[in-house]
Amino acid sequence: MISEVPVLNVLLARWHQGHRTIAYPKGTPVLPDRLRGRPVLGPSPCPADCQACVEVCPTDAIELKNGRPRIDLNRCLFCPECERACPKATLRFTPEHRLAASSRDALVVDGGEYILAKTLDRKIRRIYGRSLKLRQVSAGGCNACEADVNVLTTVVFDLGRFGIQFVASPRHADGLLITGPVTENMRLALIKTYEAVPPPRVVIAVGACALSGGPFRDHPEVHNGAGGLLPIDLYIPGCPPHPLTILDGMLRLLGRIEKDG
Amino acid sequence: MSTQKPLILHNAQCSRRNDIPRLALSEFRTRILAGTTAGMRMAALFGEGPGGGRPVILHVLLADDQAGSLEWLATEVEGGYPSLTPDCAQAHWFERELAEQWAIKPEGHPWLKPLRFHRAYRDKPDVWGRKGEKPPEPSVANFFGMEGREAHEVAVGPVHAGIIEPGHFRFQCHGEQVFHLEISLGYQHRGVERALIGGPGRRTLFLMETAAGDTTIGHATAYCQAAEALSGCRVPARAQVLRAIALELERLANHTGDLGALAGDVGYLPTASYCGRIRGDFLNMTALLCGSRFGRGWIRPGGISFNVDADRVRQLEERLIQARRDVTSAVTLLWDTSSVRARFENAGVLPAALCQQLGLVGVAARASGIERDVRREFPFGLYRFAQIPVSTYPTGNVYARAYVRWLEIQRSLTFIQEQLRTIPAGSVETRPGPFKPDAAVVSMTEGWRGEICHVAITDSQGRIACYKIVDPSFHNWMGLAMALRDQQISDFPLCNKSFNLSYCGHDL
Numbered sequence: 001m002i003s004e005v006p007v008l009n010v011l012l013a014r015w016h017q018g019h020r021t022i023a024y025p026k027g028t029p030v031l032p033d034r035l036r037g038r039p040v041l042g043p044s045p046c047p048a049d050c051q052a053c054v055e056v057c058p059t060d061a062i063e064l065k066n067g068r069p070r071i072d073l074n075r076c077l078f079c080p081e082c083e084r085a086c087p088k089a090t091l092r093f094t095p096e097h098r099l100a101a102s103s104r105d106a107l108v109v110d111g112g113e114y115i116l117a118k119t120l121d122r123k124i125r126r127i128y129g130r131s132l133k134l135r136q137v138s139a140g141g142c143n144a145c146e147a148d149v150n151v152l153t154t155v156v157f158d159l160g161r162f163g164i165q166f167v168a169s170p171r172h173a174d175g176l177l178i179t180g181p182v183t184e185n186m187r188l189a190l191i192k193t194y195e196a197v198p199p200p201r202v203v204i205a206v207g208a209c210a211l212s213g214g215p216f217r218d219h220p221e222v223h224n225g226a227g228g229l230l231p232i233d234l235y236i237p238g239c240p241p242h243p244l245t246i247l248d249g250m251l252r253l254l255g256r257i258e259k260d261g
Numbered sequence: 262m263s264t265q266k267p268l269i270l271h272n273a274q275c276s277r278r279n280d281i282p283r284l285a286l287s288e289f290r291t292r293i294l295a296g297t298t299a300g301m302r303m304a305a306l307f308g309e310g311p312g313g314g315r316p317v318i319l320h321v322l323l324a325d326d327q328a329g330s331l332e333w334l335a336t337e338v339e340g341g342y343p344s345l346t347p348d349c350a351q352a353h354w355f356e357r358e359l360a361e362q363w364a365i366k367p368e369g370h371p372w373l374k375p376l377r378f379h380r381a382y383r384d385k386p387d388v389w390g391r392k393g394e395k396p397p398e399p400s401v402a403n404f405f406g407m408e409g410r411e412a413h414e415v416a417v418g419p420v421h422a423g424i425i426e427p428g429h430f431r432f433q434c435h436g437e438q439v440f441h442l443e444i445s446l447g448y449q450h451r452g453v454e455r456a457l458i459g460g461p462g463r464r465t466l467f468l469m470e471t472a473a474g475d476t477t478i479g480h481a482t483a484y485c486q487a488a489e490a491l492s493g494c495r496v497p498a499r500a501q502v503l504r505a506i507a508l509e510l511e512r513l514a515n516h517t518g519d520l521g522a523l524a525g526d527v528g529y530l531p532t533a534s535y536c537g538r539i540r541g542d543f544l545n546m547t548a549l550l551c552g553s554r555f556g557r558g559w560i561r562p563g564g565i566s567f568n569v570d571a572d573r574v575r576q577l578e579e580r581l582i583q584a585r586r587d588v589t590s591a592v593t594l595l596w597d598t599s600s601v602r603a604r605f606e607n608a609g610v611l612p613a614a615l616c617q618q619l620g621l622v623g624v625a626a627r628a629s630g631i632e633r634d635v636r637r638e639f640p641f642g643l644y645r646f647a648q649i650p651v652s653t654y655p656t657g658n659v660y661a662r663a664y665v666r667w668l669e670i671q672r673s674l675t676f677i678q679e680q681l682r683t684i685p686a687g688s689v690e691t692r693p694g695p696f697k698p699d700a701a702v703v704s705m706t707e708g709w710r711g712e713i714c715h716v717a718i719t720d721s722q723g724r725i726a727c728y729k730i731v732d733p734s735f736h737n738w739m740g741l742a743m744a745l746r747d748q749q750i751s752d753f754p755l756c757n758k759s760f761n762l763s764y765c766g767h768d769l
Contacts, residue, residue, distance in 0.1 A: 006597050009594060009597055013531060013535070013590045013591065014531065016586070016587070017535050017538075017590065032545065034548070034549070034550075034551060034552030034567065035552050036552050036558070056463060057463070058463045058464040058467045059464070059467075077557070078557070080558045080567075081463075081558075084566070093552075135420075136423075136424040137420055137427075138425065138426045138427055138449075139427070140448075140450075140451045140765070141426065141449075141474070141765065142471040142472070142473060142474030142475075142765045143473065143475045143765055144471070144477070144557075145474075146424050146425065146426065147475055147555075149424055151537070151540075151541055154537035154538050154541065156537075156538050156541055166423075166424055168422035168423070169422070170420075180449070181451060183451050184450075185377075185378055185396075185450055186399075186427060186448050186449070189419045189448070193420050214471070215464055215470075215471050216451045216456075216468075219452040219455075220452065221450055221451050221452035240554075240555065242554070
C-alpha cells in the first residue's frame, strides 16, 4: 500500500510494522532449535581413552576429568566441533540461553549444577537496580559481540525499559561493558576509560574474547581478556553470546530475574 | 628477466609457488605501474619472510576486472626499494603495512607512518628506528597539521560514543569545515595473520570467522575456497548453493542494519527503528539454518556443517516473504522523505575518478558508478552458474551508498528465493585432504562490504608459509578520509556510517 501523501505512508508503515517488543523476561521467545547454548553431558559413559572432543577443541576449553569431559565456558566458542566429534553423543549443545555467571569458576560444565549469576549486593543494587548506565569498550572485539550488544537497544529487546542504557561518555556511566580479548593497543584506553567512571563501578565482560582471549588466546598481541586487568562483576560466555544471554545476565545482576528455572 | 612467463590465475585456482615469476625489482615496479595505469587493480601487495636472514619476498596480485583474472608477480627486497605510492595511490596503505611488518622502506613514500602499531616481524630495527624493546604506542606518529587563524584540530577516539570498535580520527578544521581527516587504526590488532603461519590447525577456521566478525561467512568462505584449492577438494553442489545463500543473508542483515543506522544518523527514527529489528530477522534466518546468528561454525573446508531439510527451507521461504514486505515498507520511507534525501544527497561525495585511483571496492565503488563486484568479475562457487546483476548508482554521495544497499537487498532476496526453489540434492560435505606442498592460491569473495581477498602459500611440508588477508576495509578507509574533505564535521557520523568499514578486519 503506497499513498500519494508522504505522511500517510509513515502511518501505514507504522501500522504494518506492528508491535515487536518481546515480553522477556516474562516470556521467552522461541529460540532456534540449532542454537548452541549451554552444553550438557549425557548419561552414556565416554569410551575408554576417547579424546575426540579434547583433540578438536580450538581453544583447549575441554579437559577430561575422571574419564568425563569438563568444559570451560570462559574459553568455549560454542562451535560445533566437539559435538560433531563425540562418538557417543555424550557432549551436546542445547538451546538453553541462560549462561551468565558471577565468577570465572562458575563457568564450567562437568555434569554438576550450573550456577547462574548472582545479584549485586544490596547497597549497590539500591543505587543501580533501576538505572544502570554503561559505557561499552571494544578492546579487540570482532564486532560480533558488539553487534549483539547493540541489538539490545532495538525495539525487540528495548533495553531502556529495564533502566539500562549505553551512554557516550565514561563520565556519565556507572560501569563498563567490555568486549574483545584486550589488545595491547587498547589496554591503556580501556584502563583510562575504567578510571574515568566514577565508583562504585560495575564491570561486565561479554564473549569468549573478553573472558579468556577467545580464538586469540595466548597471542602476544592480546591480554587474554579483561579479567587480568580489571575486576569483573558479570561474565557472559559465547562467541558471540545470543542477545538474550546478555540481557538475561544483566537482569540477573540487577536482581530483575532471580529464579533459575 | 622479462622472458619469465607471467602467472595468470583465476579465482581460487591452485598453482605451484615456483610458477610465480621472481622478477628483478625494477621490472616488478614497471609491470605494476604499467598494469595499474592500464586499469588493473592492486588486490594485494604483501611481504613474505623466508627467514634465515634472507631478503623479504614481495608479492603483488593485480586484478584484471575485464578479463576476470589475477596476475601474480614477486621480487626480493632487503632494506628498501623505490616506493610505488607516488605513481600509484592504491599502494599507499599496502606500503605502510609492508614497512611496519617487514622493516623494509618504500623510499619516497609520501606519508610513511605505521598502520597498526606493532613490532616488526623481522628481528631488526624497523623503518622508524624502533628496535622492539617495548611495544609501539598506538597513534603516536606524525599527523597532518593546519595552521592559521580559526584553524583547529579535533581528535576523536579510540573509544567512541556508540557501541563501535575503536579507532582514532583527527580532523583539521576551519570552523565547521573539514579540510582533512586522518584515520589512525591498529587498536584491534590481535595478530591474526601471524598466528596462521604453520597451519592449518584447530584454530585456523575460527581465526577466519573472527577476522571481521560481522563478515563471518565472507571470510570463512574465502578461506575455505583457498583450502579446497590447496587440497584439491571438490565441494558438493548443495553446499555451494547453501554457501551462497549464507553469503547473501549476511549481506541482507548488514545492509538492512546500515540503512537503519543511516536513518538514525539523520534523525529519521521510523526507519532506524524498523531496520534495527529487521536486521535481526535476517540474522535469525542464519541461526535457523546453522544455530548461529553470524553463521559461526557453518562454513568449513569441504562444504558446510549443517544441511537443511524441506521443512527448514519452507520456514526460510516464509520468513523471506515477510522480511521483504517489512524491509520494503521501512526503507521506501527514506526515499519518500525530503529531509532524509536532503541530508543524504549533500554529504560525502566521492568522484568515480578518485575511487579508481584509490582502488576502492564494494558498495563504496559501486555507489560512484563503478561496476566492480567479485561475484561477477571473478565468480566463485554458485556465482559461476547463477548471476546477480551488479547494482550501481552514479552520484558517489551518502545517498548513493544507501541506495546501492537497497538495490542489493532486493536482488539478494530474489536470488535466495530462486535458489531455494532449485536447491540440488545430495551431501553437503566432503573431507579435504592435506594441503599440497609449495603451492599458492588466491581466493576472493564479495562480502557485504566488498572484495575479500585471501592469499595462501604453502611450504615444502604443505603447511601455511604465508597467509594474507585483505578485507575490503583495507582498500576503503582512505576513501572515507577523502569523502570527508570539505564537509561539515557534523556530517562525519553520517559519512562514516555510509561506508561502515571494519576496524578489526583492517587491524587483523
